[in-house]
Amino acid sequence: MVENVRLVEGKELSLTSRCYLIPKALSAEHATNAVREPWGIESIHWVWDVSMDEDACQIYKNNGTTNLSCLAISD
Secondary structure, eight states: EEEEEEEETTTEEEEEEEEEOOOEEEEEEEEEEEHHHHHHHHHHHHHHHHHHGGGGGGGGTOOOOOHHTOOOOOO
């Protein structure tokens, strides 16, 4: 279980607890890294979406991905 305390100007605003099922015991440091690591990736995706407007990409509608894959150049 991981408990997260949100502090603003030294005042506790919220406390959340999350439980994780993992195949082996982890140290506190390794558990912290495992919990935080996916958010690093998510923050990159958010930047891409905001700066490049990825969600507006039309290749994901209907057969767009299949059609785009047919355009791949082969050697």
